[in-house]
Amino acid sequence: MKALSNHRYHILFTFYCVTLMLALTGCNSKKITLSGFQNINPGQPWPDADSVHINAHGGGILFHDNTYYWFGEYKSEHTSSAQVGVNCYSSTDLYNWKPEGVVLPVSDSVGSDIEAGCVMERPKVIYNAKTQQFVLYFHLELKGKGYSAARVGIAVSDKVAGPYTYLRSLRPNAGVWPQNMTEAQKNSSVTMADFSDWWTDDWMAAVHDGLFIRRDFEGGQMSRDMTLFVDDDGKAYHIYSSEENLTLHIAELSDDYLSYTGKYIRVAPGGHNEAPAIFKKDGTYFMITSGCTGWDPNAARLFTAESIWGPWQQHPNPCVGDNADLTFHSQSTYILPVAGKDDAFVFMADRWTPKKPIEASYIWLPIQFENGLPVLKWMDQWNLSIFDESNEL
Ligand code: DGJ
Numbered sequence: 082m083k084a085l086s087n088h089r090y091h092i093l094f095t096f097y098c099v100t101l102m103l104a105l106t107g108c109n110s111k112k113i114t115l116s117g118f119q120n121i122n123p124g125q126p127w128p129d130a131d132s133v134h135i136n137a138h139g140g141g142i143l144f145h146d147n148t149y150y151w152f153g154e155y156k157s158e159h160t161s162s163a164q165v166g167v168n169c170y171s172s173t174d175l176y177n178w179k180p181e182g183v184v185l186p187v188s189d190s191v192g193s194d195i196e197a198g199c200v201m202e203r204p205k206v207i208y209n210a211k212t213q214q215f216v217l218y219f220h221l222e223l224k225g226k227g228y229s230a231a232r233v234g235i236a237v238s239d240k241v242a243g244p245y246t247y248l249r250s251l252r253p254n255a256g257v258w259p260q261n262m263t264e265a266q267k268n269s270s271v272t273m274a275d276f277s278d279w280w281t282d283d284w285m286a287a288v289h290d291g292l293f294i295r296r297d298f299e300g301g302q303m304s305r306d307m308t309l310f311v312d313d314d315g316k317a318y319h320i321y322s323s324e325e326n327l328t329l330h331i332a333e334l335s336d337d338y339l340s341y342t343g344k345y346i347r348v349a350p351g352g353h354n355e356a357p358a359i360f361k362k363d364g365t366y367f368m369i370t371s372g373c374t375g376w377d378p379n380a381a382r383l384f385t386a387e388s389i390w391g392p393w394q395q396h397p398n399p400c401v402g403d404n405a406d407l408t409f410h411s412q413s414t415y416i417l418p419v420a421g422k423d424d425a426f427v428f429m430a431d432r433w434t435p436k437k438p439i440e441a442s443y444i445w446l447p448i449q450f451e452n453g454l455p456v457l458k459w460m461d462q463w464n465l466s467i468f469d470e471s472n473e474l
Pocket of ligand 1: 139202203355356374412
C-alpha cells in the first residue's frame with residue numbers, strides 16, 4: 082500500500098517536473114502561471130510560480146481585492162522552529178500561487194520574542210475595515226523554551242502582503258473569567274498542589290471544572306494552536322487551544338482586532354482539541370479540530386453551534402473512507418469559503434513531515450454535506466467545478 086502510494090507520488094512528481102520544464106523552455110515565468118495548474122492534488126508537491134514547493138504550513142487564507150493571500154509557516158529542512166518567519170503567496174484561482182515573500186521575518190535581536198529559533202505557528206490574517214489594517218495572529222513559543230510559553234503574537238500592516246510590524250505577544254484574557262464558568266468553579270479552592278499525578282479521573286474532573294483557568298487567571302490563559310474568524314457582523318474571534326491543550330477557548334477581539342474584549346468561552350473542557358478551523362453556513366457555526374498527538378495525525382473532530390458562544394455540540398469524525406481515522410494523514414489548519422460560490426468551503430490541512438518539515442504537503446478537500454453536517458472524502462485530484470454540482474451527498 083505504502084509502496085503503491087510512493088510509486089504514485091513519484092509518477093506525479095515526475096509529471097510536475099516535466100510540465101514545469103516544458104513551461105520553462107522558451108517561456109518567461111509569467112507564462113508558467115498562465116498555463117499553470119487547473120486542479121488541486123492533495124498530498125502532492127505543490128510548485129509555486131517559481132516551481133518551488135509552496136512553503137506556507139499551518140496556514141490560512143484571506144481573500145482581498147479579488148485575490149487570495151495564503152499565509153503560513155516558512156518551514157526549514159531540518160527544524161520546525163522558525164528560522165525565516167511568516168510566508169505569503171497570492172493567487173486568483175487557488176491553483177497557481179505567486180510568492181509574495183516573507184511578510185513577518187524572525188528577528189536577529191537576541192531576546193526578541195520572535196528571535197530566530199522561536200516557534201511561529203499557524204499564522205492567520207484578517208482585515209479590519211474600520212482601521213483598514215491587516216492583522217496577523219500566530220502561535221508563539223519563545224526561543225529555547227520548548228512549548229511552555231504558549232503565547233499569541235500579534236502584528237499589523239497597511240498592506241495585505243506586508244511587511245507586517247510585530248506589536249507584542251501575550252497570553253489572552255488575564256484577570257478575566259470565561260462566560261461559561263460557574264461561580265462554584267471560579268471559587269473552587271482546588272489547585273495543582275492537590276494532585277501528585279496528572280491524568281487521573283479526579284484530575285480530569287478538576288480540569289473540567291477550571292483547574293488551569295484558575296492557575297493561569299492572573300497571567301493570562303495559555304494559547305497554542307489557533308485560528309481567527311470574522312463573523313458577518315464584523316466581529317472577530319481568536320480560537321485557540323488553551324489549558325495545556327486540554328480545552329479550546331473562543332475569545333472576542335476588540336473593534337480594531339488588536340486586543341481582547343474580555344468576553345470568552347471554554348469549548349469542550351478536557352476534550353484535548355488542537356488545530357481549530359471554523360466556518361459558518363446558514364447561520365450555523367462548524368468547527369473541525371484534531372486531537373493532540375504532536376506531529377502525528379489522528380481523527381478529526383466536528384463541533385457545531387447556533388451561536389459562537391455555544392453551546393457547542395460534538396459530532397462524529399467528518400472524514401469518511403480509507404484513512405478517515407487519521408484525517409487522511411493530516412491535521413486541520415483552516416476552512417476557506419470560496420469567493421463567489423455559495424456554500425463552497427475548502428478544508429485545508431497539513432500532512433506534517435517532522436524529519437524534513439519543508440517537505441510537508443497540503444491536504445485540501447472540498448467540504449460536502451450529509452444531513453446538514455460536513456463530510457470529507459479523499460480525492461486524488463479535484464477542482465472548483467465540484468462546487469457547481471450539489472454538495473449534498
Ligand atoms: C501539533 C500542532 O497542531 C502543531 O501546530 C505543532 O504545534 C505540533 N503539535 C508540535 O508538536
